[in-house]
Amino acid sequence: MTPSHLDTQISDEDARLLSKIAAGGVIADWQETGGRFKELATSIILQFADSQMAGAAGFADFINQGTSINDRLQISKMVAEKMSMAKLTYDLLAGLNFNSDRYIANHSFQARVLRDTFFGFSRSSADKRLNALLYPLESFDDMLIFTYLLAVMAKLLVGEFADSRFAPLKNLAEHCLPIESSHADLALEMLKKRIPQQREKLQVSLTYWYPRVETSAGPPDSLRNQWHRKFGLKQSQNVEIKETWRKEVTTQLSALEILA
Amino acid sequence: MKQHVTDPEICIGCSACELACPQKAIKSLLGRYCVDAEICQNCGNCIEECPTGAADCFIEVSTYYSQESQSEWTSLPT
Numbered sequence: 498m499t500p501s502h503l504d505t506q507i508s509d510e511d512a513r514l515l516s517k518i519a520a521g522g523v524i525a526d527w528q529e530t531g532g533r534f535k536e537l538a539t540s541i542i543l544q545f546a547d548s549q550m551a552g553a554a555g556f557a558d559f560i561n562q563g564t565s566i567n568d569r570l571q572i573s574k575m576v577a578e579k580m581s582m583a584k585l586t587y588d589l590l591a592g593l594n595f596n597s598d599r600y601i602a603n604h605s606f607q608a609r610v611l612r613d614t615f616f617g618f619s620r621s622s623a624d625k626r627l628n629a630l631l632y633p634l635e636s637f638d639d640m641l642i643f644t645y646l647l648a649v650m651a652k653l654l655v656g657e658f659a660d661s662r663f664a665p666l667k668n669l670a671e672h673c674l675p676i677e678s679s680h681a682d683l684a685l686e687m688l689k690k691r692i693p694q695q696r697e698k699l700q701v702s703l704t705y706w707y708p709r710v711e712t713s714a715g716p717p718d719s720l721r722n723q724w725h726r727k728f729g730l731k732q733s734q735n736v737e738i739k740e741t742w743r744k745e746v747t748t749q750l751s752a753l754e755i756l757a
Numbered sequence: 758m759k760q761h762v763t764d765p766e767i768c769i770g771c772s773a774c775e776l777a778c779p780q781k782a783i784k785s786l787l788g789r790y791c792v793d794a795e796i797c798q799n800c801g802n803c804i805e806e807c808p809t810g811a812a813d814c815f816i817e818v819s820t821y822y823s824q825e826s827q828s829e830w831t832s833l834p835t
Contacts, residue, residue, distance in 0.1 A: 505776050532772035539769055539808040595809065596766035603767075603810070623810060 503720050508533070518729040524663045527592045537724055538663055539590065541731075543625040545658075546586035548651070550606040551630040553579035556644070562637040568687065575644075575680050582673050589665050609633040615709065618716045627713045635702070638695050641684050642702040646710040648681035650742050654713070657738070662729025685749060692753050700755050707746075707757045714739035759815045760822060761792050761799060765830045768811035774803035786828035794821040 507515070510531030514524065524530060530538070553576045560576065563569035587597035604624040609631060610616075616628045629647055634640045655677050658670035692699065715722055715735035725731040733741075747757050763774065763783075774790050775783045782796035783803060790812075792803075803812040816833060 532770075532776075535769055535771035536773045536806075536808050539771065543808060590769065590809075593769035594766075595769055599764075599766045600809065623813070625808075 503533075503724055505533075515727060518662050518727075522662070523667075524729075526665060530663075533724070534728055535593065537721070537728060538666065538730060539593070540625065540721075541658070541725070542586055542589050542666065544627065545655070546583045547604070547606070547624040547626040548630050549579045549583035549586065550601070550604075551624070551626040552647070553583065554606040555609070555630065555634055556640060559634065559637050559640045564637075571683055571687075575683060578676050578680070582676060585669060585672065589669060616712075618712055629706075629710045629713050632706075632709055636698070638691060638698050639702040639705075641687050641691065642699055643706050643710070645681060645684035645688060646703075646706050646746060647713065648677055648684055649745055650710055650713045650738075651677045652681055653738050653742055657731040657733060660732055666730065689753060692755070696755060703750065703755055703757055711739060711742070714742060758818060760794050760818045761797050762814050762816055762822065762827055762833070763790050763792065763807075764811045764814040764833060765789060766832055767809045769809055771808060773806040773808060774812045777802040777806040784824065786824055789828045789830070791824035791827035793824050 508531060511533050514529070514531060514534055517524070524534075527535065556572060556579070557576050560569050560572045563572055587595075587600070590597065606624065606626070610621075610633070612633050612635065614632065616631065618628075621628065622631055627647075629643075629650075634643060652674065655670045655674045658666050659674050661667045661670065688699065715738070717734075717736045719735055722731065722735050726734075743757075750757055768790055770785070770788055770790065772785065772790070775785065778797075779800065779802060780796050780798055782793045782798070783790055784793075785791075804810075807813065814833070822834070
């Protein structure tokens, strides 16, 4: 194997960007960036956009399994919002001559692996979605647990981007953050209603999904994360995000008497 | 026969493929990253590093396209 792109020497354009960011500067657009920054930022942007697409594709199947009209409306609204966020996110790459229609047409966001598969941190998809979105949903309750766990994670990740020093990503994240938060709130409210009748099923789903969503924070001691922080794309280490996520979900789920 | 190329419609010009190639088979011409079919060993390192999947592209050809010819593409040849 050759050294990773991330292991190569810092170029003059990297040094110029790093110096600007270290001095508190903001990167206004792609024109200011170099190859390494583009690769890192594009990976983040596509991971978010592809995850929204894969999420929307997965959740759409469960709209009509909502027990009330209101539940169905809420789930369909969430699907529409995910599609809308994906579109806005792909649009960020238009300045790089990226044809998002062609990219979307080349990927199957409905595709899932077998239920018992567990990839951990290894990459296993042609698109850039989070691994958690590769596993299949089994039922409406399973979808609620998954949605809650992943929406809390997404809220934390988008929160990182909202403090980004890359203006286009920051602006997008500020728009998406309240939407992601509302998806976590929606799933938690629906879970509260279903707990009395479905506690055992929800507990089984939680045991299944917890380790699969937990990996979305990224591996510890990640070289990629170090670069994300150097370039001001993220602020926190992956382990810090994972710990914040763990605290929030265990606190809220313990209150419902289901345990992660 | 198949030729390994980069898809001009989703390549963002970040150079990750060029840096990942142990054979130095990829270079930038007119801002387009083009694969030299005579040098490429199909190791897949560029595909692994490409953030958009543009390097994961193989087209059926009767004769190989040169890097100079690839650099003029705005979309894949039909």
